[in-house]
Amino acid sequence: MTRLRVGIIGDPVEHSISPAMQQPAFDALGIDAVYEKWPTNAAELPDRIASIRLPDALGANVTAPHKLAVMELIDDITPLARRIGAVNTVINRDGHLTGDNTDEHGFAASLTAAFPEMKLDKAVMLGAGGAARAVSLALETLGAADVAVWNRDRARAERLKDEIAPDLLRPIEPDVETLRGELTEASVLVNATSAGWHRGEHPIPLELLDMLPDGAIVADLVYRDTDLLLAARKRGLGALDGLGMLVHQGARGFELWTGKRAPVDVMMAAAIEERAKRA
Numbered sequence: 001m002t003r004l005r006v007g008i009i010g011d012p013v014e015h016s017i018s019p020a021m022q023q024p025a026f027d028a029l030g031i032d033a034v035y036e037k038w039p040t041n042a043a044e045l046p047d048r049i050a051s052i053r054l055p056d057a058l059g060a061n062v063t064a065p066h067k068l069a070v071m072e073l074i075d076d077i078t079p080l081a082r083r084i085g086a087v088n089t090v091i092n093r094d095g096h097l098t099g100d101n102t103d104e105h106g107f108a109a110s111l112t113a114a115f116p117e118m119k120l121d122k123a124v125m126l127g128a129g130g131a132a133r134a135v136s137l138a139l140e141t142l143g144a145a146d147v148a149v150w151n152r153d154r155a156r157a158e159r160l161k162d163e164i165a166p167d168l169l170r171p172i173e174p175d176v177e178t179l180r181g182e183l184t185e186a187s188v189l190v191n192a193t194s195a196g197w198h199r200g201e202h203p204i205p206l207e208l209l210d211m212l213p214d215g216a217i218v219a220d221l222v223y224r225d226t227d228l229l230l231a232a233r234k235r236g237l238g239a240l241d242g243l244g245m246l247v248h249q250g251a252r253g254f255e256l257w258t259g260k261r262a263p264v265d266v267m268m269a270a271a272i273e274e275r276a277k278r279a
């Protein structure tokens with residue numbers, strides 16, 4: 001029998017952790033499939049998408065810069081992916097391609113797995129870019145009543161509210177004093193900005209964490225301990241990095257491709273190992 005194929009499409013894809021966590025998942029379930037890196041520039045995208053219509057292809061993950069462009073090249077888009085405005089997973093069923101977005105599930109599942117007792121009422125979200133769109137819908141799924149959105153570019157936060165969740169999102173002035181007041185009532189603070197990968201880099205002054213109530217959770221989408229998370233832990237708050245979101249979004253993709261329950265523990269262990277190799 002032909003070996004099945006699945007891969008990640010992007011430009012670049014060299015840095016992606018997905019192959020390192022997806023391959024062990026296929027192996028653990030004894031599925032004869034290979035997960036590959038498929039570097040693809042914009043001109044190559046149509047042919048690449050055509051290639052996943054073939055019978056040996058399960059589908060693909062799609063990453064930057066193609067999450068929007070791919071929507072023009074496939075047959076169906078799930079309502080969730082349409083609402084988020086981006087496709088990160090393509091599923092091939094007999095040559096028919098459906099685009100989905102698994103980031104919303106990834107964030108929601110990661111947060112509830114880490115904090116099963118969490119009570120989510122008011123949240124503060126930093127950032128209003130692509131990832132913030134999925135996080136907004138995850139916070140909605142988890143039952144948040146109000147999400148204050150703090151973004152350097154306030155107009156972008158306003159657009160996010162209008163396009164994603166007008167009844168849930170509440171853009172606030174991007175100044176420290178406004179944020180200080182909002183944090184006093186937040187049960188969750190999410191960093192959905194890209195600030196934090198490097199030591200000494202943080203989206204907000206770290207002393208603002210003192211404003212959060214006891215028992216609050218700080219979640220960062222960056223895949224490792226950021227200064228924000230280290231400060232949150234020091235302050236006795238819950239702290240969660242973005243690796244769990246990556247793993248759970250990948251697990252949902254695995255389930256869509258195979259119809260089988262993903263071995264999340266296997267994927268998490270592989271992702272942690274891969275991250276450690278790169279540290």
Ligand code: NAP
Nearest residue numbers: 127128129130131152153192193194195203221242245246
């Ligand atoms: P994006 O669309 O480029 O948006 C970047 C966001 O970060 C914008 O809100 C931007 O604010 C803000 N920002 C950038 N630099 C900043 C700084 N120095 N201080 C404050 N805000 C800053 O990026 P994205 O796709 O949303 O990704 C955001 C982060 O999430 C990245 O670190 C990415 O790796 C991570 N991510 C993780 C997962 C996961 O599975 N864990 C999934 C997706 C993304 P302005 O609008 O004012 O420019």
